[in-house]
Amino acid sequence: MNSSSGKSYMSTASSSVLWKAGGDVVADQFPAGLRVLLVDDDPTCLMILEKMLKACQYNVTKCNRAETALSMLRENRNGFDIVISDVHMPDMDGFKLLEHIGLEMDLPVIMMSADDGKNVVMKGVTHGACDYLIKPVRIEALKNIWQHVVRKRKNEWKDFEQSGSVEEGDRQPKQSEDADYSSSANEGNWKSSKRRKDDEDENDERDDTSTLKKPRVVWSVELHQQFVAAVNQLGIEKAVPKKILELMNVPGLTRENVASHLQKYRLYLRRLSGVSQHPSNLNNSFMNPQDATFGPLDLQALAATGQLPAQSLATLQAAGLGRSTAKSGIPMPLIDQRNIFSFENPKLRFGEAQQQHVSNNKQTNLLHGIPTTMEPKQLAGLHHTAQSMGNMNMPVLSHGSQSSQNNPLLMQMAQPQARGQMLNDSTVGLAPRLLSPRGQSMLSNGMATNVSTRNGVPENIRAPSYNPVSQTSSMLNFPMNHTSELPGNSFPLVSTPGISSLAPKVAFQEDVNSEIKGSVGFMPSYDIFNDLNQHKPQNWELQNVGMMFNSSQHSNSLQGNLDHTQSILVQQGFLSGQNRNSTVISKAMFSAGDSTGHVNAQNSNQHLNSLLDNTVRVKSERVADTAPANLYPDHFGQEDLMSALLKQQDIIAPAENNDFDFDGYSIDNIPV
Amino acid sequence: MESKHVNQQIAAMRQSFFDEEVLDEFFSQLEQLEDQNNPNFVEEVFTMYFRDSTTLLETVEQAMKTISITLAKMDKILHQLKGSSASVGANKVLNEINKTRQVLEKGNLEGTKAGIWEMRKEYDSLKAKLEPYFQLKQANSVPQEK
Numbered sequence: 001m002n003s004s005s006g007k008s009y010m011s012t013a014s015s016s017v018l019w020k021a022g023g024d025v026v027a028d029q030f031p032a033g034l035r036v037l038l039v040d041d042d043p044t045c046l047m048i049l050e051k052m053l054k055a056c057q058y059n060v061t062k063c064n065r066a067e068t069a070l071s072m073l074r075e076n077r078n079g080f081d082i083v084i085s086d087v088h089m090p091d092m093d094g095f096k097l098l099e100h101i102g103l104e105m106d107l108p109v110i111m112m113s114a115d116d117g118k119n120v121v122m123k124g125v126t127h128g129a130c131d132y133l134i135k136p137v138r139i140e141a142l143k144n145i146w147q148h149v150v151r152k153r154k155n156e157w158k159d160f161e162q163s164g165s166v167e168e169g170d171r172q173p174k175q176s177e178d179a180d181y182s183s184s185a186n187e188g189n190w191k192s193s194k195r196r197k198d199d200e201d202e203n204d205e206r207d208d209t210s211t212l213k214k215p216r217v218v219w220s221v222e223l224h225q226q227f228v229a230a231v232n233q234l235g236i237e238k239a240v241p242k243k244i245l246e247l248m249n250v251p252g253l254t255r256e257n258v259a260s261h262l263q264k265y266r267l268y269l270r271r272l273s274g275v276s277q278h279p280s281n282l283n284n285s286f287m288n289p290q291d292a293t294f295g296p297l298d299l300q301a302l303a304a305t306g307q308l309p310a311q312s313l314a315t316l317q318a319a320g321l322g323r324s325t326a327k328s329g330i331p332m333p334l335i336d337q338r339n340i341f342s343f344e345n346p347k348l349r350f351g352e353a354q355q356q357h358v359s360n361n362k363q364t365n366l367l368h369g370i371p372t373t374m375e376p377k378q379l380a381g382l383h384h385t386a387q388s389m390g391n392m393n394m395p396v397l398s399h400g401s402q403s404s405q406n407n408p409l410l411m412q413m414a415q416p417q418a419r420g421q422m423l424n425d426s427t428v429g430l431a432p433r434l435l436s437p438r439g440q441s442m443l444s445n446g447m448a449t450n451v452s453t454r455n456g457v458p459e460n461i462r463a464p465s466y467n468p469v470s471q472t473s474s475m476l477n478f479p480m481n482h483t484s485e486l487p488g489n490s491f492p493l494v495s496t497p498g499i500s501s502l503a504p505k506v507a508f509q510e511d512v513n514s515e516i517k518g519s520v521g522f523m524p525s526y527d528i529f530n531d532l533n534q535h536k537p538q539n540w541e542l543q544n545v546g547m548m549f550n551s552s553q554h555s556n557s558l559q560g561n562l563d564h565t566q567s568i569l570v571q572q573g574f575l576s577g578q579n580r581n582s583t584v585i586s587k588a589m590f591s592a593g594d595s596t597g598h599v600n601a602q603n604s605n606q607h608l609n610s611l612l613d614n615t616v617r618v619k620s621e622r623v624a625d626t627a628p629a630n631l632y633p634d635h636f637g638q639e640d641l642m643s644a645l646l647k648q649q650d651i652i653a654p655a656e657n658n659d660f661d662f663d664g665y666s667i668d669n670i671p672v
Numbered sequence: 673m674e675s676k677h678v679n680q681q682i683a684a685m686r687q688s689f690f691d692e693e694v695l696d697e698f699f700s701q702l703e704q705l706e707d708q709n710n711p712n713f714v715e716e717v718f719t720m721y722f723r724d725s726t727t728l729l730e731t732v733e734q735a736m737k738t739i740s741i742t743l744a745k746m747d748k749i750l751h752q753l754k755g756s757s758a759s760v761g762a763n764k765v766l767n768e769i770n771k772t773r774q775v776l777e778k779g780n781l782e783g784t785k786a787g788i789w790e791m792r793k794e795y796d797s798l799k800a801k802l803e804p805y806f807q808l809k810q811a812n813s814v815p816q817e818k
Contacts, residue, residue: 044721044756051705051713088751114755136698136758139705 031146032057035079039069039097040086040112045135049084052139066092073105080107081149084133087113087120095127102128106156108148112137159263219261226250227261236269678812685805692764694798699761715806721760722799728753729792736785743776746784750776753791764794 036058040046046062053060061080063069066089073080083101087094098109111124112133124132130148133141219227230247231239241259248258689695699714706713732749750773757766772787 042752042756043724044717045759047717047720048702048705048759051710055705086755088748114751114758135755136761138698139701 031149033059034146034149035059035081036061036145037069037072037080037083038062038085039066039083039089039094040064041089041091042086045086045137049137049142052137052142053084055139056143058142058145065089066094066097070097070100073101073107077105082108082110082145084110084112084145087111087115087124095123098124098127098129106152108152110145110148223248223250223253224261227258227265231262231265236266675812678808682805682808682812685801685808689801689805694764694801695761696763696766697761698759702761712810715810717760718802718806721756721762725753725756725795729788729795732788733792736788743779743781743784746788747773747776750788762795762798765791765798768794 036053038046038049038053038060039062040049041064043064046064050060050062061072063072066085069083069085070092073083085094085097089097094111094113098111101107101109108130109128110131110133111129112135113120114135116134121132130152131145226248227244230244233247234240234243239262241255241262244262245253245255245258689699702714702717710716728749732746735745735749750769754766754769754773757769768787768791772784772791775783775787
């Protein structure tokens, strides 16, 4: 069975099969020969499972102690493809083992237990298990475990490619390919990615920089702007390092530099759009509210000079990111660079997000700036988050921290990402954009922006985030990036007319100013909202996370990423323990839905949407048209979650209404 | 022939296990895993199971006698028993375990002890039933398959 299926896989595996191991025996027989490490202290179960796995033609190694398993894995990192472990073991908790494996070897791990309590399963999910089996395990359940291996490889491979090592022009589209994780397709991917990874270095390339071994290029603001312009010109989905390099026409810049920067940028956009994660979890350093004050300042400088010194910006971002990074479990390695770039990105992002609604990229840029009141750091964080999250969908979720603000952005970002590129721009841009294009969107935009801003920094909403607003000029550029920063100010960002560097923005900014003002006033209400969100019970958060997690699984397109991001998200949300996240997430979902009005539904977010439905519902009044309900199919897997969410929404709703009040003002001003 | 007769007996015994719900479909699953290379797989599994669970049961019974037994400890043991019993398809034993665990969750120590005792009964009964079954099977297969 394996060989036949393997062959079919091979044939279907297309794009990813760059390295298709041509004629690799293993590939042909896939999933036969899959190397499984089985860990269980119960000898009876161990025996039975081993037999079952062997019957599935897997290559099984069993051990009854977690320590033994861990040392086996350490000695032979490439020796196994997947690990199956029991939860309750005498020498080490199964979850602990799971974490170790995830950190050190990054192999897919399946947990199993006779315990099917929701809490335990949730724990598995949040700790990053790729599956959870209930004992007694059926042989059928084991037959499909290879899918986790393929999926993981595909994700890694994609990330790897994004880092620029792979100059495949179609890398970006890959994101949309995530959906086709049909096992057959994956097989090829698995093979190639596996191979690639093995060849390359196995270490998490995703993060990066390994590809960049050349002399470091400092991505100054100007350089980044050029980069962003080039990317926009090409279209985020078609932007390949080579072409970007040509467009930029910067002497001394190598394709590798561009490639890695592009990767970061994508992640950033992704993060912006989907990241609603809490600031802590995600590297959204920039999201951290605390840093908000810090951020704005830098922005001013940046705005003033039209060019923020790389270092300062980097510092800013680093600081911002650093915070989040520390907290977040997800490695967002490229923070520094991102900062600079995320700073700019937000602008782009908005633009792109807006794309959906707005045809002008340029305009979107403006928008980006506008809505993102986030501080650069936030932006960076957001960006990172988005990227780390892996696809937009996730970002939305991750943003949970900033309840409303992040969401819209994230949502938007998430949405675009699904599309493939939106990531870059759309996420951020979406929020604001929506408003402009349509009258009603204002609401959504507002919401979106709010959310977006929130994405990065839940806290920001509260207080410091205002900074961006006041700064307007300098903040303009900044805000966009930081979507999350300003809690209430989706627009304030826009209003940063000060930024000379962004020409298009300037025009836009002016309009934004007015909006910002409006938003400023608005903010207070938003804070309330945040407060409400914050108080949300953690469970909710968890639940949301769980829900999102579930939903992501269902989403087709972004599935791969989603899963990834979701787990991250979940972890983050879970870890951060912030209620907000869940709130944000829901909001994000909502915003995304609203802002895009339509798009969001497509994304895996759908599930999220369902989750957010509550939020959405609440807002739907405001947002009007796009009845979020329509957008989001009822994918809920968990009714209880929804109800919890609803409850929360109810609570939040009142607050949110306030937020929307300012709709009146305007995004209309924003030239589209 | 004798074999035939024995085969029938074996089959009848086996069927009775299912009829009485002493065993469930997981037992069938185990049987499916048996093949030429492992003709006695099911028996091996059960040997392992009985050995392991005997130890657990003794621990739990010992613990019950002591005054300082904690419910948490008992729960842990029951959990272990649950996993292995479920995997081998020991249906009635599993049911008793589940019942006992529910009682235990409510914090009822005495009830838990009673539950364990019931479970033990089922367990012993299962053992008593399966041992001759396997013996018969073993004896029967040897002349034929060799």
